[in-house]
Amino acid sequence: MKYIDIKGTDLKVSNIIMGNMRLKQLSTSEAETLIRTAMEENINFFDHADIYGGGECETHFAEAIGMNASIREQMVLQSKCGIRKGFFDFSKEHIISSTDNILKRLNTDYLDILLLHRPDALVEPEEVAEAFDTLHASGKVRHFGVSNHTPLQIELLKKHVNQKLVVNQLQLSVTHTPMIDSGIALNMNIDQSVNRDSSILDYSRLHDMTVQAWSPFQKAFFDGPFLGDLENYPELNTLIDSLAAKYGVTNTAIAVAWITRHPAKIQVVLGTTNVGRLKDSCQGSEIPLTREEWYAIYQAGGKILP
Template identity: 65%
Template sequence: MKNIKIGNGELSASQISLGCMRIAKLSTAQASTLINTALDQGINIFDHADIYGGGKSEEIFAEAVGMNSNVREKLILQTKCGIRQGFFDFSKEHIISSVDASLKRLNTEYIDILLLHRPDTLMEPEEVAEVFDTLHNRGKVKYFGVSNQNPMQIELLNKYLNQKILINQLQLSITNTGMIDSGLNVNMKIDPSIDRDGSILEYCRLKDITIQAWSPFQYGFFEGAFLDNPKFPELNATINKIAETKGVTNSAIAVAWILRHPAKIQTIVGTTNNQRLKDICKASQVELSRQEWYEIYRAAGNQLP
């Protein structure tokens, strides 16, 4: 597994992260097997959120790894907060209570990375800056990031923060390429030219913010996977053809397509299938040519100007 530098380069992590949203459905033994499979494949970063399984995912993770100081040193733990039932909450009180609860569930004294989960339009950036300082100074959180935020939202935060935003978690897959489409269709009066995200891809590259791609196999918001889906015959035929030439599975090609981008995007995969995880991790060793990358992009129904 190849590693990438996160943000400004102080932290190095595997290209692929294991998303832990679904492990709440696993037994402790099953979760232990999955996590050890990830570690054996070179994955060292694990993505959590306080809402995953209502907190149960974090609890099972800690039990499954047998969390102690020796184990903790091998892991990069990332969690998120800010989503509540029916609203978003970036208040000082909620962030602190959420972090304290995650620390207890994960049985650890610190979180490596804390992300603000979805934007909160009622956010007071000065208040967020204060709580980030508190968490950092108390040794509870080392690094900070956001999820699904546009450039101006990040700029607003960074105006006040002493701990700058190092990560932005965004939806990206072969069939969800809005941040790429607008950059390819500049000066065109067509739908793909519409910049819905404020040039977030280029912004993150300029500001040394690592993009973490979530739902790399999904089409739409949560409509299902595009792999082996009869709705996408040309795309699957193209992916399968390239997968055969590379000696890997279609899921590895789907992830390799994201990793090929020079933005050095980290991909979060949420599978709980051990063999599929092994197959996906082979993406780190797959080199797609420029021609292959664009062939897959076009097969998803995208037209080049």
């Protein structure tokens, strides 16, 4: 397992993250097996959100692993807040109350990282700053970040927030690559040239923000996996399968390795509840794909090189 430093913190973390959005689908014993398998694979980073299962996934996680001080020391815990039923809410009151509830459900005194989950169009950054100051001063949250935010949305927060924003969690997979596409196809009159995310990957590297890639196997926004989709991605699957054979791993590992190969040192958020798939994914942590292989996968995923 490859570990990276999250800039602006003392955290040394696995570049594979166990995501817990679907954990409630498992029984307590199954959830425990999944979490312990992750730890045996040397994953030390666990991602949550207050909306996952209406909060029940966090409770289920803590109960399944028997959360205590000893176990807590082995984990980097991250959760997210800001999404409510039918609207987004970055008010001071909601951020603080959400965090208190997260801590209670996870049976811990602090979060290593708290993320703002989806941009709130009605955000008052002064309120966010007050909430962060309160949570940081109390020791309830050590570090802060965002999820699905653009560079200017981050800059607006940074104008008021005293703590460094260390993470941005964004969607990225072999077949969903807007943060890469426009930079490659600059000045071409094609769809790939459209800058849909304000160069967020370059911004993140310039400002030492760690990118965390969610839905690493999805075709698009929850449209199903591209792995095994021979109808829509025959060339891509053939190439990935051949590389899997070359490196002695599964196709899942190659899909992960395409992301971890990037020099931005991106973390991959796994949402699987399948123990075997989790272990297969971990094999992609350190596979040294060549430049030729990385670009070949990119093109087989449907993109062009000028």
